Structures are given as structure tokens and as C-alpha cells.
Amino acid sequence: MPQSFRKEEQRVDFVRLEEHILALWDREHTFERSVEQRRGREPFVFVEGPPTANGLPHPGHILTRVMKDVILRYKTMRGFYVPRRAGWDTHGLPVEIEVEKELGLNTKGEIEQFGVEEFNRRCRESVFRYEKEWVNATKRVGFWIDMNNPYITFTSDYIESVWWSLKEIWKRGLLYRGHKVVPFCPRCETALSTHEVAQGYQDVEDPSIYVKFRLKSDSAFMLAWTTTPWTLIGNIALAVHPGHTYVKVRVREDEQWDILILAEARLDDALNGHEYEVIDRFRGEALEGMEYVPLFEYANITGGAAHKVLTADFVSLDEGTGVVHIAPAFGEVDYELCRSRNMGFTQPVDSKGRFTEEVPPLRGIFVKDADKRIIEWLRERGILFREARYLHSYPFCWRCGSPLLYYARESWFIAMKSLRESLIANNEKINWYPGNLKYGRFGNFLENIEDWALSRERFWGTPLNVWVCNSCGAEYCVGSVHELRERAVSDVPDDLHRPYIDQVVLRCENCGGEMKRVREVIDCWYDSGSAPFAQWHYPFENTDEFRRNFPADFITEAVDQTRGWFYSLLAVSTAIFNEPPYLNVLSLGHILDEQGVKMSKSRGNVVDINRIFNNDGADALRWYLFTAGPPHDDIRFSERDITRSKKFMNTFWNSYFFFITYAIIDRFIPHKEAIPVDKRNYMDRWVISRLNTVIGEVIEAIERFDVHVAARRLEEFVVNDLSNWYIRRSRRRFWIPEESFDKECAYQTLYEVLMTLCKLLAPFLPFITEHIYQNLRDTEQPDSVHLCDYPTPVESLIDAELEDSMSMVVKLVEAGRRARSDAGIKIRQPLSDVVIACSDADKLTKVRNLMDVLRDELNVRAVRLCVEHPAATGYIRVDVDDTLSLFLNTQLDKGLIAEGLVRDIVRRVQGMRKELDLDYTAEIRIMYECDAEVEEAIESFRDYICAETLAVELKRGKDGHMYGRSWKIGDRDVYIAISER
RNA sequence: GGGCUCGUAGCUUAGGCUGGUUGGAGCGCUCGGCUGAUAACCGAGAGGUCCGGAGUUCAAAUCUCCGCGGGCCCA
Numbered sequence A: 001m002p003q004s005f006r007k008e009e010q011r012v013d014f015v016r017l018e019e020h021i022l023a024l025w026d027r028e029h030t031f032e033r034s035v036e037q038r039r040g041r042e043p044f045v046f047v048e049g050p051p052t053a054n055g056l057p058h059p060g061h062i063l064t065r066v067m068k069d070v071i072l073r074y075k076t077m078r079g080f081y082v083p084r085r086a087g088w089d090t091h092g093l094p095v096e097i098e099v100e101k102e103l104g105l106n107t108k109g110e111i112e113q114f115g116v117e118e119f120n121r122r123c124r125e126s127v128f129r130y131e132k133e134w135v136n137a138t139k140r141v142g143f144w145i146d147m148n149n150p151y152i153t154f155t156s157d158y159i160e161s162v163w164w165s166l167k168e169i170w171k172r173g174l175l176y177r178g179h180k181v182v183p184f185c186p187r188c189e190t191a192l193s194t195h196e197v198a199q200g201y202q203d204v205e206d207p208s209i210y211v212k213f214r215l216k217s218d219s220a221f222m223l224a225w226t227t228t229p230w231t232l233i234g235n236i237a238l239a240v241h242p243g244h245t246y247v248k249v250r251v252r253e254d255e256q257w258d259i260l261i262l263a264e265a266r267l268d269d270a271l272n273g274h275e276y277e278v279i280d281r282f283r284g285e286a287l288e289g290m291e292y293v294p295l296f297e298y299a300n301i302t303g304g305a306a307h308k309v310l311t312a313d314f315v316s317l318d319e320g321t322g323v324v325h326i327a328p329a330f331g332e333v334d335y336e337l338c339r340s341r342n343m344g345f346t347q348p349v350d351s352k353g354r355f356t357e358e359v360p361p362l363r364g365i366f367v368k369d370a371d372k373r374i375i376e377w378l379r380e381r382g383i384l385f386r387e388a389r390y391l392h393s394y395p396f397c398w399r400c401g402s403p404l405l406y407y408a409r410e411s412w413f414i415a416m417k418s419l420r421e422s423l424i425a426n427n428e429k430i431n432w433y434p435g436n437l438k439y440g441r442f443g444n445f446l447e448n449i450e451d452w453a454l455s456r457e458r459f460w461g462t463p464l465n466v467w468v469c470n471s472c473g474a475e476y477c478v479g480s481v482h483e484l485r486e487r488a489v490s491d492v493p494d495d496l497h498r499p500y501i502d503q504v505v506l507r508c509e510n511c512g513g514e515m516k517r518v519r520e521v522i523d524c525w526y527d528s529g530s531a532p533f534a535q536w537h538y539p540f541e542n543t544d545e546f547r548r549n550f551p552a553d554f555i556t557e558a559v560d561q562t563r564g565w566f567y568s569l570l571a572v573s574t575a576i577f578n579e580p581p582y583l584n585v586l587s588l589g590h591i592l593d594e595q596g597v598k599m600s601k602s603r604g605n606v607v608d609i610n611r612i613f614n615n616d617g618a619d620a621l622r623w624y625l626f627t628a629g630p631p632h633d634d635i636r637f638s639e640r641d642i643t644r645s646k647k648f649m650n651t652f653w654n655s656y657f658f659f660i661t662y663a664i665i666d667r668f669i670p671h672k673e674a675i676p677v678d679k680r681n682y683m684d685r686w687v688i689s690r691l692n693t694v695i696g697e698v699i700e701a702i703e704r705f706d707v708h709v710a711a712r713r714l715e716e717f718v719v720n721d722l723s724n725w726y727i728r729r730s731r732r733r734f735w736i737p738e739e740s741f742d743k744e745c746a747y748q749t750l751y752e753v754l755m756t757l758c759k760l761l762a763p764f765l766p767f768i769t770e771h772i773y774q775n776l777r778d779t780e781q782p783d784s785v786h787l788c789d790y791p792t793p794v795e796s797l798i799d800a801e802l803e804d805s806m807s808m809v810v811k812l813v814e815a816g817r818r819a820r821s822d823a824g825i826k827i828r829q830p831l832s833d834v835v836i837a838c839s840d841a842d843k844l845t846k847v848r849n850l851m852d853v854l855r856d857e858l859n860v861r862a863v864r865l866c867v868e869h870p871a872a873t874g875y876i877r878v879d880v881d882d883t884l885s886l887f888l889n890t891q892l893d894k895g896l897i898a899e900g901l902v903r904d905i906v907r908r909v910q911g912m913r914k915e916l917d918l919d920y921t922a923e924i925r926i927m928y929e930c931d932a933e934v935e936e937a938i939e940s941f942r943d944y945i946c947a948e949t950l951a952v953e954l955k956r957g958k959d960g961h962m963y964g965r966s967w968k969i970g971d972r973d974v975y976i977a978i979s980e981r
Numbered sequence B: 001g002g003g004c005u006c007g008u009a010g011c012u013u014a015g016g017c018u019g020g021u022u023g024g025a026g027c028g029c030u031c032g033g034c035u036g037a038u039a040a041c042c043g044a045g046a047g048g049u050c051c052g053g054a055g056u057u058c059a060a061a062u063c064u065c066c067g068c069g070g071g072c073c074c075a
Helices: A014-028 A030-036 A059-077 A093-103 A108-114 A116-126 A131-140 A156-171 A194-198 A229-234 A264-271 A332-340 A367-380 A416-428 A441-447 A481-487 A524-529 A543-548 A565-577 A609-615 A618-627 A639-666 A682-703 A707-735 A741-761 A766-776 A800-823 A841-848 A851-858 A894-915 A932-940 A942-949
Strands: A085-088 A146-152 A175-185 A201-214 A221-226 A237-240 A245-253 A256-263 A276-283 A308-311 A323-326 A384-395 A405-414 A431-433 A466-469 A475-477 A514-517 A555-558 A584-588 A831-838 A860-866 A875-879 A884-889 A924-929 A951-956 A963-969 A972-980
Touching: A014 A030, A014 A131, A014 A609, A014 A618, A014 A766, A059 A131, A059 A555, A059 A584, A059 A618, A059 A682, A059 A707, A093 A116, A108 A116, A131 A146, A131 A609, A156 A175, A156 A475, A156 A524, A156 A565, A175 A332, A201 A229, A201 A367, A221 A229, A221 A323, A229 A367, A237 A332, A245 A264, A256 A264, A256 A323, A264 A276, A323 A332, A367 A384, A416 A441, A416 A565, A441 A565, A524 A565, A555 A565, A609 A618, A618 A639, A618 A707, A618 A766, A639 A707, A639 A741, A639 A766, A682 A707, A682 A741, A682 A800, A707 A741, A707 A851, A741 A766, A800 A841, A800 A851, A800 A875, A800 A884, A831 A841, A831 A851, A841 A851, A841 A860, A851 A860, A894 A924, A894 A932, A894 A942, A894 A963, A894 A972, A924 A942, A932 A942, A932 A972, A942 A951
Parallel strands: A085 A146, A221 A256, A237 A308, A431 A584, A555 A584, A831 A860, A924 A951
Antiparallel strands: A175 A405, A201 A221, A201 A384, A237 A323, A245 A256, A245 A276, A466 A475, A466 A514, A831 A884, A875 A884, A924 A972, A963 A972
């Protein structure tokens, strides 16, 4: 039984096609088999950066999913074992905020009143609210990943692995308690993430005051500047720049003279017209360690010295006085400076932003409301030098509009600074795409790494696994559920989340007292950074699995993950294993709207991906995303361009459709016995050579993650080489009715090229390639294109010289067409000859091999080659390059004109066949009426006309039963009628 | 405010590392041609301050610096 191909529609509905393929993959478990088939081969390890499914997936998510997919499918086809496991990120503040909104809760107090148990239950539920949409979109876009068995960061196994890793860090003394200055909303009683802070900046006017601090050793004052008078209550130090020049000046204030110290560069601005006289100049470092009289005696200072002048490089001379007031409770740099110089700490403000009883006159007053009182006091005591107003941008709570306070909170840290060298060394082992990130954004970040503030005073997250003794203050980090059970004096819940875990009391090994868990949960970035081991429940289970899958060969996410997941993975892995967790990382650009503006819900410019799936299909979307530009560049999303990417798919489809159409007619059987390529004609050898060259280029590009280059090479091959040149030039070889060696060569060649293209394109366009492959394959071949090996170039099939010759011929053809166009002679009109003149003998030889192509394409009877330019008249000249020119003979004789007429008639008949929608193989009768000259032409080309149009009868006359039309050919009238025999 | 990145025709882009004929191409537009796979294709035309400015150089889209605009990250 000879192989026969299924018939196809010329106009294909990609969306329906894709739905069928999805069902096929489901039925046949193609994904699972594509992975399993490679078991035992070299692994290619991928880690999925877990998304949070508490919102709908948007185009940016789709981009990362298809980029992951194209690489993983490619590696699979290259023979690697590439298991892929989905993951879900399920903890964290964004989840809590969504639930707060739904419940109408605003503060932590309200959540506690509502009940942490119920609150967390709702959080857990919310993170899978859009799971179905995520799963659907993932499947629909063709991203193959195992979503039946995902890792989930809230499961007890995952949490236990995270606990184990934190205990490792704790055992090494890298987990410590300290203060962190965070942007804090006093009304919501919550620290805000930087992202939340960023959306709440407003321009406001604040007081701007210049305050005099009296030095103890001297009658001089340090003149400092601040826009937040209330923070003066927490003043611990003053800072000056060690290298800049400071001056001691006598300044006139009303009737008296003061001696002030400030930066020389700030003199004019700060003194604002006051009369002054410089009496001393020195570098800032000369002030180091000088003590001053505190402004207020309220603060209860612990843990170190106070009221001294310090030097610090961050002091700027852009504004103020060059003397900076330092309050460690209210500023991050302030806090860091005091900590590094062993200065003390004071926190006179409570978590609602009100002064505590440490400050009796201001007790219970909100800090911002205290500014006026404080300024008044300073004025009364004569230490307010100047007061003004100051316009600047200041952050407010996006939720309630309260001004945010920078506020020191107790926090747990991982000492990343001490791992700096290891982080940098591990980064050395990672390949970054694009490369600039390695030493740029990411490298710089590592150079200046800060300790990781790990804890969050929140509810829904992995509970921080540290217990503290009520009696002796001992700390203990629990590293497993087993350990927890052993040491607990109460029951251990199955659910390790708050509030249950908060009830677990441990016995203190030091003093026998009771230990309670600290209240914090951990940063959810630590959760996802633990994915390489926690997804395996390592080290409690799957130790071999983990070892085989660490480090990952490949991860990819959008560039905003540089300091997010890319960092948290490296941080955790360096702390625990001192190894890089991934070896190649591809950072992707973002999807912007057509105006180049970020897509966001609030702007309402987010494209509905389901509409794209339903209108254009997944392959068209994928192709658009792959070809839009380098993967690391932002994409301005344009639906019009997606439609354009369908053009390429149409061309690919039509090439296949052409093949199928004639292969069915001719009952072509693939793989009957392959004709050696060197026995085939030059067009066949050429297209096979081009194909193999392109295979090499595609592989090289994907290996560099230049996905866009690979895709564009393929597109160029399909459109230019295959469709517009090979098939167009070879069409007639398929039309010959009888069996022939040459026809068999053409069929075999086109079949092989299409099959190879399916495999080459399969990682990019998994649907259409699968569909075409299913029809083309025979039973010997794998039952899915995705189970095939990726093609590799066969060097012996690459004929660089032939490719070279052909590209020269293409140029000559273009030149010839231009010559015709200039002369106003259409291509259908045969001409007698064309002369190719070339001073380069080597080039001329290359053209000589392909003269037939030139003759056919230019529709001339003869092609002549010569070294010298001919001096003949009647020729029109076009230069191709310095050495190569084309001369087209534009003289017409009677014979040529007759042949041109006949071609026109054939063309009209073919058009009429199409109008009648006749089968390609249908035979017809033709009748015509015309003048004598045309009739003579028809008669002399009778056989040619019949062969071209499959006519069995061609005669003069008219028949009302036939389909007839009158034509104007040149200036002659011709009537033609046809009918099926 | 700082770091990174991008800016080429109406739109999407190649080229930029390694400076050197007239800065390529696709879509769209105008005109002409071709067409029995193709809503495809071919030819001609209109359309460019290569974001702006300065510098280096015999020579800059390309290298350097300073701006402007978009994006991301951080403050």
C-alpha cells in the first residue's frame, strides 16, 4: 500500500489546528515521553522561577514561558534529559495585601483582631485563585512543564527544607539580630516594600532649619541642617566629610556674634546674607571625635557613646551645611554609621509614630505634629540659627496616605557581607546573557553587598525557625520537624504556619526554661531562593535527585529578577553550599505597550493574551516574541506585528501545501530509495546546501541564546530560499505528468527539506510543525516531531561555491528584470538573448554553471558570456557590480512577438481554469476567436499551449455552453472559452 | 539623585564589539510587472538631522564625554 498524504486546506485555521494538536499531545502524553525518552542521557537542568498565581498571567509572563520553552525543547531534541517541574511561589506581603483589600483590613491590628488563622487560610486559598488561568495559558502557549507535580513553597516539606538551610546558616553564626531602618507606615503599622514606597512619592513642603550644636571644648557651634525637626530628639551624632574643607567663622546674628563651624563650600547658601568673617580653615577630619552638648536630655541611649562628631564619606556639599545630624533610629545611613563606630542607639518613638514616655513633654504626640513645638524650643534657647521652608518629594503610604517614617525596627539578618568574596567568586562561574549584567548591575550589587534583612513582621510566610528562652534569653534554631517534635513540650501542628507554630513551646537546654518562637516570618525571596534544594525536600529526601540537579544549567526570567530571584538563589546557595546555583542565566527584557510604556493594571494597557490566542494562535505569538529583537531587549508589543508573523507561517504552510498537493496526485512515496544528493540537479543540491548552512547558523545562535537570530535565519530560509526561489524555480518539475528521475529528485528534495524544517522549527513553533510532521512522517519515524533529534549540519552537503554562484545569479536576474522594466518589456515577452560581461574569469565560471536559470528567469532564448563589454546596439545595460554587467537585447522579431502572444493566451487560460476552480489534473477543451496573426501564432505553438493548459482540444470558434471571456492582449481582441472535457 | 540599558524611514528593525564605497531589510504608501502553492512574489519611486550637542580622527550611526527621552534596578 503506497504512502498517501492527507489532503489539506489551502487556507489554514491556525487556532483550530493548535487546539487539535493540544488534544493530541494530551492523548499521546507526548511531553512526558519526550522527557522520558532521554532518561539516562546527559541532563540539562532547569529550575522554574516560581510565579505567584494570585493574579492573571500577562504578556510578560508569556514571554518568559516561551523563552524557557524554546530552549528546553531545543535541548531535549539535542538529546539531553530535560525534566521540567513547575513551581508556585505562595508566600509574602503581596499575597497578604490582596487579601487585606478583599477583607477591608488596613492595619496589622485589624488582621490580628480578624484572626490570623482565618487570615492565613484565605491567603493560602488566594494563591491558587488564578491557578487555572495560569495552567491554561501555560498549556495554550505550548510551554511544556510538569504542572501535575509542582513544588509549592507553602508545603510542610518545602518549609522544612528552608528551615534546614536557615539552621545551617545559623550554625555558621551568619544569622543575627539587629536593627533595620525601614519605610514604615505609622497608621498601618507596617513596613513597606521599596516597590510600595516608590508608588507613593509626593512633592511637599517641609520645614528647613539650621541648628547650632555647642561644642564642649570650645565656644563654637557646629551648624547642622535638617528638614525633619522631630528627629532631633533621637540625635546621637553629627557627621562631617573627612576630606572637605570646613571653616570656623564669626557670624553676626542681630546684635551678637556667634562662632559657627560649617563647610566652606556651603558658606554663602547657609549663612544667607549674614555678615561673617572666616577665622580658621581645616579639613573635616580635624573635627573627628569632638564632643558637643546634646540638644535634649530626653533620649535613653543604650549600647554606646553619643554626641560626638564623626566623619563619613556620604556627607554631601550639595545642600545644607556639610554638617549632618545623625539619628540612628530614623535613617538607614545614620544607623549604619552609628553601628560601625560603636555609637549608641535610642528609639523615642513607638510603632504608631508617637513619642514615648521617654519624652515627657511630647508623649503621645505624632512626630510630624511635634515639629512646631521643637522649633519653638530651639528658638527660645537661641540655638535656632535660621528657619525656612523646603520643597522636596517625600514618600506617603499608597494605602492610607500617611507620611512614611524611616524607622528602625528589630530585624533578623543574614551576614551576606561576610560572604562577599564567595559571592563574587561564584558569580565568576556563571555565564550571563547579556554579558554586561555579570560585572554591571549584578556585579556592582555584589561588590557593595549589604546584609540580608530576612525577617518580616507579618503573618503569611515561612515562620522564622528561631526560638528564644523566656528566662535566659538563649536562642535556638530548629532545623527539622523531627527536631521540633523532640524538643517541644507541647504538640506540634501539621501546618507549620502561624498561628499554630506560635503555640509550640520548647524546653531550653541551658536553663530548662520555656522557649517561644520569635514572631517574624521570613522574606519570601528566601523561599524561592531555596528552590534548588527545597523542591526536592532535601536533605530529608531525594538526596541523589538533588545532587543530579545541582547546579542548574539554565534559568531565565525578566531583568527585574537580577536583584530578586537571580540574587536570592546565589545568596542562599553560596551560604549553604558555597557554589553557584546556576551556570547560565538569560535575562529577558520587558513587554511594553505600543507607546513604549510599561504595561500595568493601573494604566489599563495590559494586552489580553486570551484574545491573542483566539485570534492569532500561540505559534504566531511565539514567533513574534522570538523575532521581535534580542531577548534582553524590551519589546513594544504590537498586535499588528503578530498578524505579520502569520505571514511567515503562511509561506511555510504554502510550501508544504504545494508539496502535499502534487505528492498526492503523483502518489509520491517518501524513503522509497533515496537518490544520492550528488546525483540530483543543481537546484536540489543548492537548497540542500543552503539548508545545511542554515542548520549550522541556527544551532550556533541558539547556543548563544540569540533566539532572534536563529528564528530570523529560519524565516529568511523559508521565505527567500525555499519558497521564492527553490519552489518557484522547480515548480515545473512537479507538474510533469509521467514518472521521471528528475521529478523523483525534486520530490525527495522537497520532502527532506520540509521534514528537516519541521524539526528545526519545532522548538519555536511546536504546533504547526507537529501538524505538518504528522502528515509527512511515515510509520518508521517517531510519532511526534518533538520526539525527533534536532538536525545537525552535514558538511559534505554544503557546497559553498554553488551557494555563491546562485547568489550571483539571483543578482543577475534582478538586474535583468530591471533592464526589462527600463525598456518597458514585460517578462512574458521572450527576448532573443542576454549578454553577461565580466572581467573576473572566476566569477564568469560560476555563472556559466547556472546559465539555464538565467535563461528561464529572464525569458531569453540565449545567454552569452564574455569578458569584454559588447559594443552592440539594441542592448540595454545594467551594472551589477564593478566587474559584472548585464546587457539585454531588446530587439523584437515576429517570432518573439508570436511567442509572447501565446504566453499571454496560456496565462489567460490558466486564470480561467482557476476561476472555474478546476482540478489541477482536469483536462479541458479550448475555443477561441481572434485575428489572423494571433491565429497563426496559436497554430504554430499548438502543442505548447495544449501541454501547458492540459487541453485535449484547441480550435477556432464559439460555443455558448462553454465558459468564455473576451480579452485585450496588447492592442488585439481575443475571445477564449474553455470547458472541462 | 545613582547604576545599567535602549533610542536608526510613518511602524518593526539590521549594522555598532573591530570607525572606511551611495546606512541595509520587512510592513505600509505610489507606479509598473509576474502568478496553476502563496492575501505570495519581482522592479521602480517617495520616505533618514542614524535622539541632540561637543570631542577624538584624514574619516563617526559605530569610539569618548555631556545632555534629552523610554525602560529596569536602587536611593
